[in-house]
Amino acid sequence: xxxxxxxxxxxxxxxxxxxWYDCSECHAEKQTHKLAxxxxxxxxxxxxxxxxxxxxxxxxxxxxxCPYCDNHYVIEAKIPQAVVGVEGEDARIDARMxxxxxxxxxxxxxxFAIDPDEEAAxxxx
Ligand SMILES: [Zn+2]
Ligand SMILES: [Zn+2]
Ligand SMILES: [Zn+2]
Numbered sequence: 001x002x003x004x005x006x007x008x009x010x011x012x013x014x015x016x017x018x019x020w021y022d023c024s025e026c027h028a029e030k031q032t033h034k035l036a037x038x039x040x041x042x043x044x045x046x047x048x049x050x051x052x053x054x055x056x057x058x059x060x061x062x063x064x065x066c067p068y069c070d071n072h073y074v075i076e077a078k079i080p081q082a083v084v085g086v087e088g089e090d091a092r093i094d095a096r097m098x099x100x101x102x103x104x105x106x107x108x109x110x111x112f113a114i115d116p117d118e119e120a121a122x123x124x125x
Contacts, residue, residue: 002026009073010066013042013051020044047071 002008002022011020014027016036021027027035044051048069065072 005074009046009071011044011046013044015041043073045069045071045073 002025004023004025008022011022012024013020014031014035015038016033017027017031019027019030021030024035039055039057041054041056042051043054043066045066045068048066048071050066050068052067054063064074
C-alpha cells in the first residue's frame with residue numbers, strides 16, 4: 001500500500017530492479033539505489049489489472065488514462081502536485097458538509113433544532 005498517493009490508480013515498474021511500486025517514494029523506501037529513468041515506463045492498472053507501456057518522452061494529458069479501462073491515473077512526475085490537489089479538494093468537501101449540517105436543521109424542523117416558539121407550542125399540547 002502506498003502512503004504517498006491517495007488512491008494510487010497504477011503501479012509503476014522500476015526499470016532498475018524490475019519491482020512494482022505505487023510511486024517513486026515507495027521505491028526509495030524499499031531500495032537503496034536511485035530509481036532509474038526510462039523513456040518507456042511500464043504501468044499496471046489497479047482497476048483492470050492490466051499492464052501497459054507509455055512513452056515518457058512524448059507523454060501527454062491523454063496518456064493519463066489506462067488504455068484498457070480508461071482509469072485515470074497521475075504519473076510520478078506529477079505526484080507532488082496531485083497530493084496537494086487532493087488535500088485541497090478534501091478540505092472543500094469538508095466545508096460543504098459542515099455547511100450542509102448547519103442548513104439542514106432549519107429546513108427540517110427536526111426535534112434537534114426546535115426554536116423557542118415551537119417548543120412552547122409543543123409544551124401546550
Ligand atoms: Zn530500483
Ligand atoms: Zn508511495
Ligand atoms: Zn485499466
